[in-house]
Amino acid sequence: MKTRAVYPGTFDPITFGHLDVIKRGAKLFDELVVAVASNPPKESFFSVEERLEMVGQSVKGMKNVQVKTFDSLLVDFAKKEKAGVVIRGLREMSDFPGEFQQALVNRKLAPNLETVFVVTGSEFFYLSSSVVKELSRFGGSVSDFVPSHVEKKLRGLAKKNS
Numbered sequence: 001m002k003t004r005a006v007y008p009g010t011f012d013p014i015t016f017g018h019l020d021v022i023k024r025g026a027k028l029f030d031e032l033v034v035a036v037a038s039n040p041p042k043e044s045f046f047s048v049e050e051r052l053e054m055v056g057q058s059v060k061g062m063k064n065v066q067v068k069t070f071d072s073l074l075v076d077f078a079k080k081e082k083a084g085v086v087i088r089g090l091r092e093m094s095d096f097p098g099e100f101q102q103a104l105v106n107r108k109l110a111p112n113l114e115t116v117f118v119v120t121g122s123e124f125f126y127l128s129s130s131v132v133k134e135l136s137r138f139g140g141s142v143s144d145f146v147p148s149h150v151e152k153k154l155r156g157l158a159k160k161n162s
Helices: 016-028 048-058 074-080 093-109 129-137 148-161
Strands: 004-009 031-037 065-070 085-090 114-119
Touching: 004 016, 004 074, 016 031, 016 048, 016 085, 016 114, 031 048, 048 065, 048 148, 074 093, 085 093, 093 114, 129 148
Parallel strands: 004 031, 004 085, 031 065, 085 114
Antiparallel strands: none
Protein backbone atom coordinates (compact mmCIF):
# COMPACT_ATOMS: atom_id res chain seq x y z
CA MET A 1 0.00 0.00 0.00
CA LYS A 2 1.34 3.40 -0.99
CA THR A 3 1.87 6.04 1.67
CA ARG A 4 0.57 9.45 0.68
CA ALA A 5 1.59 12.58 2.60
CA VAL A 6 0.52 16.22 2.49
CA TYR A 7 2.90 19.14 3.03
CA PRO A 8 0.73 22.22 3.63
CA GLY A 9 1.75 25.86 3.66
CA THR A 10 1.10 29.26 2.20
CA PHE A 11 4.44 29.21 0.32
CA ASP A 12 4.35 32.99 -0.03
CA PRO A 13 6.83 32.64 -1.67
CA ILE A 14 8.35 29.18 -1.80
CA THR A 15 11.96 29.15 -0.55
CA PHE A 16 14.90 26.76 -0.71
CA GLY A 17 13.95 25.76 2.86
CA HIS A 18 10.51 24.64 1.66
CA LEU A 19 12.13 22.77 -1.23
CA ASP A 20 14.47 21.02 1.20
CA VAL A 21 11.46 19.73 3.16
CA ILE A 22 9.71 18.72 -0.08
CA LYS A 23 12.76 16.75 -1.28
CA ARG A 24 13.09 15.02 2.09
CA GLY A 25 9.36 14.24 2.17
CA ALA A 26 9.46 12.86 -1.37
CA LYS A 27 12.14 10.39 -0.26
CA LEU A 28 10.15 9.30 2.80
CA PHE A 29 6.76 8.76 1.17
CA ASP A 30 5.49 7.19 -2.03
CA GLU A 31 3.40 10.25 -2.92
CA LEU A 32 3.61 13.81 -1.67
CA VAL A 33 0.99 16.49 -2.19
CA VAL A 34 2.28 20.02 -1.66
CA ALA A 35 -0.86 21.80 -0.50
CA VAL A 36 -0.91 25.55 -1.12
CA ALA A 37 -3.32 27.17 1.34
CA SER A 38 -5.46 30.03 0.14
CA ASN A 39 -5.62 31.27 3.77
CA PRO A 40 -7.86 34.37 3.37
CA PRO A 41 -7.21 35.85 6.88
CA LYS A 42 -3.47 36.03 6.15
CA GLU A 43 -2.47 38.82 3.78
CA SER A 44 -0.40 37.29 1.00
CA PHE A 45 2.28 38.85 -1.16
CA PHE A 46 1.13 36.66 -4.05
CA SER A 47 -2.28 35.32 -5.07
CA VAL A 48 -3.01 31.65 -4.54
CA GLU A 49 -2.77 31.14 -8.32
CA GLU A 50 0.70 32.74 -8.43
CA ARG A 51 1.87 30.67 -5.45
CA LEU A 52 0.48 27.49 -7.03
CA GLU A 53 2.37 28.27 -10.25
CA MET A 54 5.66 29.07 -8.42
CA VAL A 55 5.48 25.88 -6.35
CA GLY A 56 4.58 23.83 -9.43
CA GLN A 57 7.53 25.21 -11.35
CA SER A 58 9.82 24.60 -8.35
CA VAL A 59 8.94 20.89 -8.09
CA LYS A 60 8.85 20.19 -11.82
CA GLY A 61 10.52 16.85 -12.50
CA MET A 62 9.83 15.38 -9.04
CA LYS A 63 7.85 12.33 -10.15
CA ASN A 64 6.04 11.57 -6.89
CA VAL A 65 5.15 15.20 -6.02
CA GLN A 66 1.87 16.92 -6.90
CA VAL A 67 0.83 20.49 -6.17
CA LYS A 68 -2.73 21.38 -5.22
CA THR A 69 -4.53 24.21 -3.47
CA PHE A 70 -6.97 24.00 -0.58
CA ASP A 71 -9.25 26.32 1.36
CA SER A 72 -10.57 23.99 4.04
CA LEU A 73 -9.39 22.45 7.27
CA LEU A 74 -6.16 20.60 6.65
CA VAL A 75 -7.62 17.37 8.07
CA ASP A 76 -10.50 17.57 5.58
CA PHE A 77 -8.09 18.15 2.69
CA ALA A 78 -5.89 15.25 3.82
CA LYS A 79 -8.93 12.97 4.01
CA LYS A 80 -10.07 14.05 0.52
CA GLU A 81 -6.55 13.31 -0.78
CA LYS A 82 -6.46 9.95 1.02
CA ALA A 83 -3.30 11.03 2.83
CA GLY A 84 -2.36 9.40 6.12
CA VAL A 85 0.48 11.78 6.96
CA VAL A 86 1.01 15.53 7.28
CA ILE A 87 4.57 16.76 6.91
CA ARG A 88 5.62 19.87 8.80
CA GLY A 89 9.02 21.47 8.42
CA LEU A 90 10.99 22.59 11.45
CA ARG A 91 13.76 25.14 11.23
CA GLU A 92 14.71 25.65 14.85
CA MET A 93 13.24 25.12 18.30
CA SER A 94 10.98 28.17 18.26
CA ASP A 95 8.93 26.51 15.46
CA PHE A 96 8.19 23.47 17.62
CA PRO A 97 5.54 24.68 20.13
CA GLY A 98 3.13 25.96 17.47
CA GLU A 99 3.69 22.97 15.20
CA PHE A 100 3.26 20.54 18.11
CA GLN A 101 0.00 22.21 19.15
CA GLN A 102 -1.34 22.04 15.59
CA ALA A 103 -0.35 18.36 15.33
CA LEU A 104 -2.31 17.59 18.52
CA VAL A 105 -5.38 19.46 17.25
CA ASN A 106 -5.17 17.58 13.94
CA ARG A 107 -4.86 14.27 15.81
CA LYS A 108 -7.97 15.12 17.85
CA LEU A 109 -9.92 15.94 14.65
CA ALA A 110 -8.52 13.02 12.64
CA PRO A 111 -7.03 10.30 14.90
CA ASN A 112 -5.64 8.32 11.93
CA LEU A 113 -3.74 11.28 10.49
CA GLU A 114 -0.11 11.29 11.61
CA THR A 115 2.18 14.31 11.66
CA VAL A 116 5.83 13.87 10.75
CA PHE A 117 8.25 16.68 11.51
CA VAL A 118 11.05 17.11 8.99
CA VAL A 119 14.01 19.18 10.10
CA THR A 120 15.46 21.37 7.38
CA GLY A 121 19.13 21.38 6.56
CA SER A 122 21.14 23.66 8.87
CA GLU A 123 21.77 26.05 5.99
CA PHE A 124 18.04 26.88 6.02
CA PHE A 125 17.47 27.32 9.79
CA TYR A 126 17.24 31.11 9.46
CA LEU A 127 15.24 31.15 6.23
CA SER A 128 11.56 32.06 6.04
CA SER A 129 9.21 33.55 3.48
CA SER A 130 8.96 36.61 5.74
CA VAL A 131 12.73 37.18 5.53
CA VAL A 132 12.60 36.82 1.75
CA LYS A 133 9.70 39.30 1.44
CA GLU A 134 11.44 41.83 3.68
CA LEU A 135 14.69 41.60 1.71
CA SER A 136 12.84 41.90 -1.56
CA ARG A 137 10.74 44.83 -0.36
CA PHE A 138 13.91 46.83 0.26
CA GLY A 139 15.74 45.77 -2.89
CA GLY A 140 18.00 43.15 -1.31
CA SER A 141 19.20 40.12 -3.24
CA VAL A 142 17.17 36.95 -2.62
CA SER A 143 19.03 34.72 -5.11
CA ASP A 144 20.49 32.57 -2.30
CA PHE A 145 17.04 31.95 -0.81
CA VAL A 146 14.58 31.23 -3.64
CA PRO A 147 14.59 29.65 -7.11
CA SER A 148 15.35 32.06 -9.96
CA HIS A 149 11.75 32.11 -11.25
CA VAL A 150 10.57 33.19 -7.77
CA GLU A 151 13.28 35.86 -7.58
CA LYS A 152 12.07 37.18 -10.93
CA LYS A 153 8.46 37.34 -9.65
CA LEU A 154 9.62 39.19 -6.53
CA ARG A 155 11.57 41.73 -8.61
CA GLY A 156 8.51 42.25 -10.82
CA LEU A 157 6.35 42.83 -7.77
CA ALA A 158 8.87 45.28 -6.29
CA LYS A 159 8.97 47.27 -9.56
CA LYS A 160 5.18 47.30 -9.73
CA ASN A 161 4.93 48.66 -6.17
CA SER A 162 7.61 51.35 -6.57
